[in-house]
Amino acid sequence: xxxxxxxxxxxxxxxxxxxxxxxxxxxxxxxxxxxxxxxxxxxxxxxxxxxxxxxxxxxxxxxxxxxxxxxxxxxxxxxxxxxxxxxxxxxxxxxxxxxxxxxxxxxxxxxxxxxxxxxxxxxxxxxxxxxxxxxxxxxxxxxxxxxxxxxx
Amino acid sequence: xxxxxxxxxxxxxxxxxxxxxxxxxxxxxxxxxxxxxxxxxxxxxxxxxxxxxxxxxxxxxxxxxxxxxxxxxxxxxxxxxxxxxxxxxxxxxxxxxxxxxxxxxxxxxxxxxxxxxxxxxxxxxxxxxxxxxxxxxxxxxxxxxxxxxxxxxxxxxxxxxxxxxxxxxxxxxxxxxxxxxxxxxxxxxxxxxxxxxxxxxxxxxxxxxxxxxxxxxxxxxxxxxxxxxxxxxxxxxxxxxxxxxxxxxxxxxxxxxxxxxxxxxxxxxxxxxxxxxxxxxxxxxxxxxxxxxxxxxxxxxxxxxxxxxxxxxxxxxxxxxxxxxxxxxxxxxxxxxxxxxxxxxxxxxxxxxxxxxxxxxxxxxxxxxxxxxxxxxxxxxxxxxxxxxxxxxxxxxxxxxxxxxxxxxxxxxxxxxxxxxxxxxxxxxxxxxxxxxxxxxxxxxxxxxxxxxxxxxxxxxxxxxxxxxxxxxxxxxxxxxxxxxxxxxxxxxxxxxxxxxxx
Numbered sequence: 001x002x003x004x005x006x007x008x009x010x011x012x013x014x015x016x017x018x019x020x021x022x023x024x025x026x027x028x029x030x031x032x033x034x035x036x037x038x039x040x041x042x043x044x045x046x047x048x049x050x051x052x053x054x055x056x057x058x059x060x061x062x063x064x065x066x067x068x069x070x071x072x073x074x075x076x077x078x079x080x081x082x083x084x085x086x087x088x089x090x091x092x093x094x095x096x097x098x099x100x101x102x103x104x105x106x107x108x109x110x111x112x113x114x115x116x117x118x119x120x121x122x123x124x125x126x127x128x129x130x131x132x133x134x135x136x137x138x139x140x141x142x143x144x145x146x147x148x149x150x151x152x
Numbered sequence: 153x154x155x156x157x158x159x160x161x162x163x164x165x166x167x168x169x170x171x172x173x174x175x176x177x178x179x180x181x182x183x184x185x186x187x188x189x190x191x192x193x194x195x196x197x198x199x200x201x202x203x204x205x206x207x208x209x210x211x212x213x214x215x216x217x218x219x220x221x222x223x224x225x226x227x228x229x230x231x232x233x234x235x236x237x238x239x240x241x242x243x244x245x246x247x248x249x250x251x252x253x254x255x256x257x258x259x260x261x262x263x264x265x266x267x268x269x270x271x272x273x274x275x276x277x278x279x280x281x282x283x284x285x286x287x288x289x290x291x292x293x294x295x296x297x298x299x300x301x302x303x304x305x306x307x308x309x310x311x312x313x314x315x316x317x318x319x320x321x322x323x324x325x326x327x328x329x330x331x332x333x334x335x336x337x338x339x340x341x342x343x344x345x346x347x348x349x350x351x352x353x354x355x356x357x358x359x360x361x362x363x364x365x366x367x368x369x370x371x372x373x374x375x376x377x378x379x380x381x382x383x384x385x386x387x388x389x390x391x392x393x394x395x396x397x398x399x400x401x402x403x404x405x406x407x408x409x410x411x412x413x414x415x416x417x418x419x420x421x422x423x424x425x426x427x428x429x430x431x432x433x434x435x436x437x438x439x440x441x442x443x444x445x446x447x448x449x450x451x452x453x454x455x456x457x458x459x460x461x462x463x464x465x466x467x468x469x470x471x472x473x474x475x476x477x478x479x480x481x482x483x484x485x486x487x488x489x490x491x492x493x494x495x496x497x498x499x500x501x502x503x504x505x506x507x508x509x510x511x512x513x514x515x516x517x518x519x520x521x522x523x524x525x526x527x528x529x530x531x532x533x534x535x536x537x538x539x540x541x542x543x544x545x546x547x548x549x550x551x552x553x554x555x556x557x558x559x560x561x562x563x564x565x566x567x568x569x570x571x572x573x574x575x576x577x578x579x580x581x582x583x584x585x586x587x588x589x590x591x592x593x594x595x596x597x598x599x600x601x602x603x604x605x606x607x608x609x610x611x612x613x614x615x616x617x618x619x620x621x622x623x624x625x626x627x628x629x630x631x632x633x634x635x636x637x638x639x640x641x642x643x644x645x646x647x648x649x650x651x652x653x654x655x
Contacts, residue, residue: 013323023345027342028342029342030340030341034605035613036604036609038339038340038342041333042330045326045330048322049327049330052319052323052326056319056320061317061320062584064582066582070379071375071379074375074379075375075376078371078372078375079372079574079575082368082371082571082574086571089558089567090564102550105546107543108375108543109378110542110543111543115543119543120547123548127551127555131555135201137204139558
């Protein structure tokens with residue numbers, strides 16, 4: 001099963017091509033003077049994709065090195081951290097989320113805890129100053145800070 | 153005939169644009185030198201900056217072009233000092249560059265590479281100045297059918313010339329084109345592939361796509377490298393900083409030959425620095441490697457790919473500015489950036505946007521001089537950037553990606569979409585895809601469909617119109633030849649590119 005990766009990919013691409021074809025086929029086209037319409041181009045592409053996927057299945061390349069175990073866990077964890085960063089970005093505010101995320105990522109990349117905390121805090125504050133005062137970008141302050149300021 | 157250049161220097165020499173060219177050169181060199189971040193990633197990450205600053209189109213393009221050419225300069229640092237090429241185009245630089253550094257000649261190697269880069273870029277920019285107006289005259293004859301054929305040719309030449317796997321290059325291009333079909337169909341107003349999500353009605357945003365594809369996937373790849381402890385080569389000491397005149401003169405023919413090769417290959421749509429530097433290196437090896445010292449630290453072996461590299465970077469502006477077809481993945485990003493300014497790429501751009509085109513070409517001349525002056529004395533300073541630890545670099549990339557998308561959209565959906573595209577980009581790269589065809593497909597996809605449909609509505613649905621004019625027939629034949637010749641000439645190619653294989 002040395003050549004598995006490209007074969008799995010080609011099956012996925014075939015599935016994608018079929019999905020696109022079905023989706024494109026179902027488009028409701030209003031009357032227009034355009035003789036081609038919105039269907040033809042995606043259908044053409046899905047056909048092309050299917051042909052290429054079959055070629056890939058017949059002649060797969062080397063599989064490469066895929067992450068497993070601890071590394072896979074770290075990759076998933078990193079994406080989760082970035083997802084949480086996105087989710088909290090507006091409500092918790094730029095400074096707090098950026099500091100937290102920078103600390104966690106620095107730690108993931110092997111920085112000692114103290115270094116990670118100091119580096120993360122400096123990155124957050126430094127980039128905040130650069131973006132807001134240097135480039136004039138308005139970053140989210142965070143609703144909790146705003147409510148604190150509002151209650152004063 | 154060269155009015156555009158005079159007008160262009162008028163634009164490029166304003167204090168704002170001079171400053172931006174300098175900023176671009178500086179940022180580009182720094183980002184190109186950062187470990188693991190090649191030119192294309194550098195542009196992807198810094199692109200939103202151009203919009204943040206609220207620049208007019210020509211200024212934004214001058215900044216981005218400065219970043220592009222600057223990062224080609226910066227990219228050689230890690231190739232020479234660490235033996236780690238920042239991108240595919242820099243692979244050839246490592247072959248003789250790193251052995252030179254090991255011999256204690258890191259400083260001269262960096263200096264020589266700066267000089268060859270400068271000469272390569274200058275030759276190519278002069279070529280651009282001469283050729284672009286000529287091509288623009290031909291370009292006016294392009295109708296929708298010819299334009300469509302031209303794009304097919306671009307994809308064909310890319311699949312034939314780029315990377316080891318033409319099938320994957322084509323699949324990448326098709327995926328890119330498919331992603332460009334998401335959203336409202338401009339011809340009929342029908343929603344395609346939006347799955348009832350209003351955020352997708354306008355299609356996938358260019359900035360979200362590029363940042364996700366490059367920056368986010370890069371974070372995951374860097375994590376992998378860090379985990380496996382790859383790419384942690386010993387950094388060679390710089391030593392003497394200046395390159396001697398005699399060393400440059402020793403390489404003069406290698407530099408000039410490679411500059412021309414790089415320019416010609418750069419002009420071909422779809423093929424960029426990686427092909428140019430490989431062809432230049434192997435050509436030079438055949439011509440001037442008398443004592444078999446290429447690969448062990450021959451100065452010519454370093455000068456050739458460096459000159460070709462930068463020549464092709466400037467050459468790839470020719471098809472982009474005259475025909476609206478990017479010559480490389482990086483120019484595809486630049487072109488996409490222009491489209492955000494409602495500048496329609498295509499055969500008419502050279503006529504309709506003389507300020508943008510002329511200003512850009514003029515700023516390439518200026519930026520190139522700036523880069524040489526920056527890079528010759530300061531190589532040692534820029535080299536320090538290589539030592540930025542990953543644990544600091546990666547959060548910075550994440551921050552730039554988030555802020556870049558947020559300040560354009562102030563919308564969480566856009567950020568989530570960026571992350572999803574990032575995972576997609578990571579998977580593509582793990583499967584051995586190059587991202588350049590995906591970007592090219594994404595940028596050209598809309599134009600491709602539009603021109604196809606326009607051609608067919610002129611002919612009332614008759615496909616024959618695609619093969620009617622001499623120009624379009626020529627392009628179809630060229631596209632077929634580009635694909636077929638390497639297939640039948642496999643043996644010849646193996647002879648021609650032995651070094652490319654060995655790497």
